[in-house]
Amino acid sequence: MKKVDTKVLAGFMELLPEDQFSFDQMKDKIKLVYERFGFVSIDTPVIEKSEVLLAKAGGETEKQIYRFMKGKNDLSLRFDLTVPLARYVSEYFNELNFPFKRYHIGKVYRGEKSQRGRFREFYQCDIDIIGNNILDLVNDAEILSVINTVFQELNIGDFTIRINNRKLISGLLESFQKEINKNSILQIIDKIEKASKDEIEKNLLEIGLEKKSINQLINFIGIKGDNNEVIESLNKTKIQNQLFKEGVSDLTKVVKFLKSFKIPEKNYCIDLSIARGLDYYTGTVYETKLNDFPKIGSICSGGRYDDLASFYTDKKLPGVGISIGLTRLFYTLKELDIIKTSNKTSTKVIIIPYDEKEKIIANSLETANVLRQNGINTEIYLENGKLKKKMNYANKRKVPYIILVGKENDEDKLTLKKMDSGEQIFLTINEILEKLMIQQ
Amino acid sequence: MKKVDTKVLAGFMELLPEDQFSFDQMKDKIKLVYERFGFVSIDTPVIEKSEVLLAKAGGETEKQIYRFMKGKNDLSLRFDLTVPLARYVSEYFNELNFPFKRYHIGKVYRGEKSQRGRFREFYQCDIDIIGNNILDLVNDAEILSVINTVFQELNIGDFTIRINNRKLISGLLESFQKEINKNSILQIIDKIEKASKDEIEKNLLEIGLEKKSINQLINFIGIKGDNNEVIESLNKTKIQNQLFKEGVSDLTKVVKFLKSFKIPEKNYCIDLSIARGLDYYTGTVYETKLNDFPKIGSICSGGRYDDLASFYTDKKLPGVGISIGLTRLFYTLKELDIIKTSNKTSTKVIIIPYDEKEKIIANSLETANVLRQNGINTEIYLENGKLKKKMNYANKRKVPYIILVGKENDEDKLTLKKMDSGEQIFLTINEILEKLMIQQ
Numbered sequence: 001m002k003k004v005d006t007k008v009l010a011g012f013m014e015l016l017p018e019d020q021f022s023f024d025q026m027k028d029k030i031k032l033v034y035e036r037f038g039f040v041s042i043d044t045p046v047i048e049k050s051e052v053l054l055a056k057a058g059g060e061t062e063k064q065i066y067r068f069m070k071g072k073n074d075l076s077l078r079f080d081l082t083v084p085l086a087r088y089v090s091e092y093f094n095e096l097n098f099p100f101k102r103y104h105i106g107k108v109y110r111g112e113k114s115q116r117g118r119f120r121e122f123y124q125c126d127i128d129i130i131g132n133n134i135l136d137l138v139n140d141a142e143i144l145s146v147i148n149t150v151f152q153e154l155n156i157g158d159f160t161i162r163i164n165n166r167k168l169i170s171g172l173l174e175s176f177q178k179e180i181n182k183n184s185i186l187q188i189i190d191k192i193e194k195a196s197k198d199e200i201e202k203n204l205l206e207i208g209l210e211k212k213s214i215n216q217l218i219n220f221i222g223i224k225g226d227n228n229e230v231i232e233s234l235n236k237t238k239i240q241n242q243l244f245k246e247g248v249s250d251l252t253k254v255v256k257f258l259k260s261f262k263i264p265e266k267n268y269c270i271d272l273s274i275a276r277g278l279d280y281y282t283g284t285v286y287e288t289k290l291n292d293f294p295k296i297g298s299i300c301s302g303g304r305y306d307d308l309a310s311f312y313t314d315k316k317l318p319g320v321g322i323s324i325g326l327t328r329l330f331y332t333l334k335e336l337d338i339i340k341t342s343n344k345t346s347t348k349v350i351i352i353p354y355d356e357k358e359k360i361i362a363n364s365l366e367t368a369n370v371l372r373q374n375g376i377n378t379e380i381y382l383e384n385g386k387l388k389k390k391m392n393y394a395n396k397r398k399v400p401y402i403i404l405v406g407k408e409n410d411e412d413k414l415t416l417k418k419m420d421s422g423e424q425i426f427l428t429i430n431e432i433l434e435k436l437m438i439q440q
Numbered sequence: 441m442k443k444v445d446t447k448v449l450a451g452f453m454e455l456l457p458e459d460q461f462s463f464d465q466m467k468d469k470i471k472l473v474y475e476r477f478g479f480v481s482i483d484t485p486v487i488e489k490s491e492v493l494l495a496k497a498g499g500e501t502e503k504q505i506y507r508f509m510k511g512k513n514d515l516s517l518r519f520d521l522t523v524p525l526a527r528y529v530s531e532y533f534n535e536l537n538f539p540f541k542r543y544h545i546g547k548v549y550r551g552e553k554s555q556r557g558r559f560r561e562f563y564q565c566d567i568d569i570i571g572n573n574i575l576d577l578v579n580d581a582e583i584l585s586v587i588n589t590v591f592q593e594l595n596i597g598d599f600t601i602r603i604n605n606r607k608l609i610s611g612l613l614e615s616f617q618k619e620i621n622k623n624s625i626l627q628i629i630d631k632i633e634k635a636s637k638d639e640i641e642k643n644l645l646e647i648g649l650e651k652k653s654i655n656q657l658i659n660f661i662g663i664k665g666d667n668n669e670v671i672e673s674l675n676k677t678k679i680q681n682q683l684f685k686e687g688v689s690d691l692t693k694v695v696k697f698l699k700s701f702k703i704p705e706k707n708y709c710i711d712l713s714i715a716r717g718l719d720y721y722t723g724t725v726y727e728t729k730l731n732d733f734p735k736i737g738s739i740c741s742g743g744r745y746d747d748l749a750s751f752y753t754d755k756k757l758p759g760v761g762i763s764i765g766l767t768r769l770f771y772t773l774k775e776l777d778i779i780k781t782s783n784k785t786s787t788k789v790i791i792i793p794y795d796e797k798e799k800i801i802a803n804s805l806e807t808a809n810v811l812r813q814n815g816i817n818t819e820i821y822l823e824n825g826k827l828k829k830k831m832n833y834a835n836k837r838k839v840p841y842i843i844l845v846g847k848e849n850d851e852d853k854l855t856l857k858k859m860d861s862g863e864q865i866f867l868t869i870n871e872i873l874e875k876l877m878i879q880q
Contacts, residue, residue: 004495006531006752009513012485014528016535017542020481035786036812038819041460045452045561046486046547047506055444066487066515068508070551073449075506088454091446095456097836099823102457107486111510121485131823138801138822149812260805312446346475361578365700372476372589379478382578383539383571396537 011112011120013327018344018398023330025341026154027105030125030324033150034103037142039127042102044084046109050074052087055311064110077109081126081323082308089130090312098132099139105326117335119327128321130308135318137250140284140304141257143320147288147300148263150324156338158291159299162271165251166281166303168234169272171244172220176213185209185217186275192221193273221273227255230270254284282306286322296332300324344398348436351380351403352390360406367405367414370429376436394419403432451552451560453767458784458838463770465781466594467545470565470764473590474543477582479567482542484524486549490514492527495751504550517549521566521763522748529570530752538572539579545766557775559767568761570748575758577690580724580744581697583760587728587740588703590764596778598731599739602711605691606721606743608674609712611684612660616653625649625657626715632661633713661713667695670710694724722746726762736772740764784838788876791820792830794846804845807854810869816876834859843872 008014015023035041050067053076066077078084081104089100105125112118127146129139144161151159169189173182188203195203197218204214216239223233234248251270258268276285283304290296302322309317333339349371353364364380371378379399381390394402404415413426416435427435448454455463475481490507493516506517518524521544529540545565552558567586569579584601591599609629613622628643635643637658644654656679663673674688691710698708716725723744730736742762749757773779789811793804804820811818819839821830834842844855853866856875867875 003530003754004492004527004752005489006492006527008485008531009487009489009515012487014484015482016532017480017482020483023483024481035817036815038787038790038817040457040785040787041464042455042457043460043463044454045448047449047452047549047561049445049449052444052446066508066510068506070506075449087444087446090443091448092456097833101819109487121487134823136822136824138805141805142820142822145809257801257805260802262806262809312444314443345480347478347480350478361697362700365578365581365697366702369585369702375476377475377478379541380582382576382582383574384576393537 009120011114011118013119013121013331019334021343021345022334022339022341023326024346026330026339027123027125027326029153030150030326031103031105033146033153034125034127036149037101037127037146039101039103039146042085042088042104043106044078044081044088044104046077046107047075048078048084048087050076052312053078053083056083064112066109066111079110080108081106081124082128082321085126085128085130086309086317087312089317090309090315093313093315098130099135100130101127102130103127117328117331119331122325122327125324125326126321128308128319130317130319133316133318135320137253137284138257140250140254140320141261143284143302143322144254144258144268144286145261145263147286147322148267150300151267151288155340156290156333157293159267160289160291161268161300162274162287162289163251163254163268164270164272164274164285165247165254165283166275166285167243167247167250167283169220169275170282171241171247172217172239174243175239175241176209176216178208178210178213180209181207183279186279189217189221189273190275223272227265227268227270230272231255250283276301276303280305284320293332293336299329299332343400346377347379347397347399348377349379349401349403350394350397350399351378351405352387352394353381354387354404354406356384357406363411364405367403367429370433371436374433374437376433401436449560451554451558453559453561453771459774461783461785462774462779462781463766464786466770466779467563467565467766469593470590470766471543471545473586473593474545474565474567476589477541477567477586479541479543482525482528482544483546484518484521484528484544486517486547487515488518488524488527490516492752493518493523496523504552506549506551519550520548521546521564522568522761525566525568525570526749526757527752529757530749530755533753533755538570539575540570541567542570543567557768557771559771562765562767565764565766566761568748568759570757570759573756573758575760577693577724578697580690580694580760581701583724583742583762584694584698584708584726585701585703587726587762588707590740591707591728595780596730596773597733599707600729600731601708601740602714602727602729603691603694603708604710604712604714604725605687605694605723606715606725607683607687607690607723609660609715610722611681611687612657612679614683615679615681616649616656618648618650618653620649621647623719626719629657629661629713629715663712667705667708667710670712671695690723716741716743720745724760733772733776739769739772783840786817787819787837787839788817789819789841789843790834790837790839791818791843791845792827792834793821794827794844796824797846800846803851807843807845807869810873811876814873814877816873841876 065079107121108124109121147161184207231252274287281303285303287298288300300322304320306318308319351364351368353360368378368380402417407415412428415424416427416432417424547561548564549561587601624647671692714727721743725743727738728740740762744760746758748759791804791808793800808818808820842857847855852868856867856872857864
């Protein structure tokens with residue numbers, strides 16, 4: 001019989017159990033940090049009505065979306081977790097408590113051109129704080145505090161969270177008086193790290209910005225220094241624009257709150273060049289980079305927006321949030337070989353019956369019982385075969401311990417083998433339990 | 441502006457945060473039990489090539505599947521986790537260790553007719569043990585041990601796991617000599633609880649079974665008693681069929697292993713009437729019912745199969761596994777109001793600044809910092825407003841504790857309020873920490 005091809009679709013990540021364990025550990029750590037900051041979990045359908053998902057979207061999103069008919073329903077797979085959040089908050093507005101702090105970890109779908117490190121199905125790990133009508137600026141600092149804790153705990157190297165406030169650049173552009181396409185300018189600025197100063201200037205001239213304005217813009221983005229210095233410079237600029245001034249005031253407040261959160265100063269900095277291409281953000285914006293691997297780009301981004309859900313509700317819902325694209329992050333870290341895990345599997349012990357005598361099998365099952373009842377993740381190798389085959393299996397499974405049952409003449413003694421050192425000791429079940437539980 | 445309708449699609453479950461927390465807790469408990477038994481996690485794409493998913497399926501599955509074209513690709517959403525497992529094991533056969541014990545908790549999709557308690561998107565929580573060529577019978581007992589532990593820990597009432605062996609009924613039917621449609625008979629028997637004996641007889645006559653055979657069949661299914669009695673009765677039957685005899689021997693062995701696992705005898709029983717409609721199973725079969733709510737039907741089912749992946753590989757892969765349909769289970773338990781949770785949210789404490797003085801806000805942020813660094817899930821209420829509004833928020837969030845910052849003149853003292861009793865005490869941050877950490 002001709003067999004069906006079992007390769008996974010291009011652009012879809014599928015991991016072997018050992019990598020899956022690393023991936024799950026990262027996902028769990030992120031989840032635990034989100035909960036530690038008081039965010040609550042929601043879970044929305046992967047399938048939504050197309051009119052919901054496409055209410056705002058256009059262009060690229062519409063091309064990439066997985067969209068299909070089922071009976072009379074025009075359906076799509078979600079392409080992010082923000083649009084479902086907007087729908088959720090609108091639908092359950094009266095039953096939710098505001099500020100609504102939710103986290104959502106789930107798969108999203110984008111039919112992008114398949115290329116290395118780009119995925120069509122990937123996990124996003126999102127948090128957002130949604131206010132009812134107003135939302136205090138201190139939340140912008142709290143979000144940064146979450147990012148800081150997540151990347152400290154993921155332990156994947158030094159990182160810098162860069163923040164900016166979109167009001168600054170928007171205000172500056174407003175002050176230019178001449179009618180300009182703000183989004184084109186933001187998109188050009190967003191590429192500042194990859195392009196030369198000359199290129200940026202040329203691009204800005206091309207879209208009709210005056211030479212004087214270009215200089216002002218480039219000078220503004222060029223403001224450098226530590227956080228206090230940047231804020232001092234911002235206060236000294238002579239830009240007479242209300243929005244710009246708000247931006248300076250907001251950024252100053254957020255940085256002050258960051259100090260109260262006692263976030264290590266080496267982990268964040270003001271960077272006036274980050275704009276985040278999306279027109280969606282209206283205040284604070286965040287990007288996060290690994291210091292040793294800046295080329296990866298931002299591994300956690302987000303910002304503040306004035307109104308989450310204007311397509312779905314008349315309520316004004318300002319919010320601030322960030323997203324971690326975990327699938328791509330994991331893939332990249334794996335490629336760079338910088339995922340450090342102490343364990344290779346969730347299993348702690350494999351119990352191996354020395355032979356298939358009824359009594360030894362029964363003793364093995366009982367031993368497993370005791371360990372499991374005490375919360376120790378325990379597998380029993382239950383197939384018949386030579387000891388060598390069994391040991392070989394345990395080696396490949398990369399568990400930290402095995403227990404050999406029935407090797408000793410003394411029925412009450414079991415053989416505990418520590419797999420990294422090869423050390424073997426003969427212990428009673430209670431002694432083993434004590435030893436393994438200390439290390440939980 | 442006309443707003444887009446935000447109601448979730450019919451047949452899709454979406455929960456408010458409090459219910460979501462209960463749901464997540466059940467999901468996590470199941471996951472932890474699976475890991476405690478040494479199962480490892482896998483995660484496969486929700487989207488598969490249609491030819492993969494439909495290699496074996498037909499009839500109902502094909503009608504229900506979400507299938508669509510994306511570019512030139514004929515794609516479908518998975519309708520269970522077993523077919524993806526078959527593909528996975530076939531694809532990575534050389535890299536996996538056998539017996540391969542995997543768990544998989546994920547969403548699956550069936551475009552069923554929408555009705556109460558039936559979902560089009562739902563979580564399945566599956567475990568399977570897959571052997572390479574052979575798989576010892578003791579695994580069938582281990583699977584039952586997992587089911588037992590899961591439902592003990594979910595704490596949703598007394599339950600009974602019913603087991604049978606498909607070889608018994610298959611052997612019996614073989615012994616009838618006359619050419620018969622085995623699957624039609626199994627389907628009739630599967631309905632035995634809902635139908636009267638007369639109806640069953642009538643249905644069996646209709647499909648051409650002889651009166652003598654019908655009597656033999658009904659007598660066989662009618663064998664009752666405790667596990668030892670049933671096995672004794674089985675051994676006494678005069679049915680001369682090899683397969684039937686194998687069934688008796690297998691069931692006897694499995695029950696013996698169950699005793700070694702020390703599974704409480706009240707939690708399982710042999711029930712010769714359960715057949716599981718699927719022609720897929722070839723040995724042990726399981727069903728699980730809540731004793732107080734038999735009408736819910738089986739909440740955890742599965743069985744042993746000879747060959748997992750014959751459509752994808754030439755390797756012979758016998759296995760045994762079970763599945764919990766968590767979305768439907770949760771929905772049903774919720775309807776019956778039998779979900780017992782001690783907490784309503786993952787958040788343990790909400791910190792409330794007494795007013796908006798800069799010092800008090802800073803002290804609140806620092807207090808949150810300390811608690812979070814010690815692993816206590818802590819939210820800060822950061823909006824301006826009257827104390828009453830803040831307290832109101834904390835009440836609605838149903839956290840066990842709040843901490844009022846700045847109420848006391850003594851700057852080092854905070855007010856800890858236990859929300860269930862209303863008790864308030866004035867403590868230093870270290871005293872609070874000590875108190876809350878004991879209860880983690």
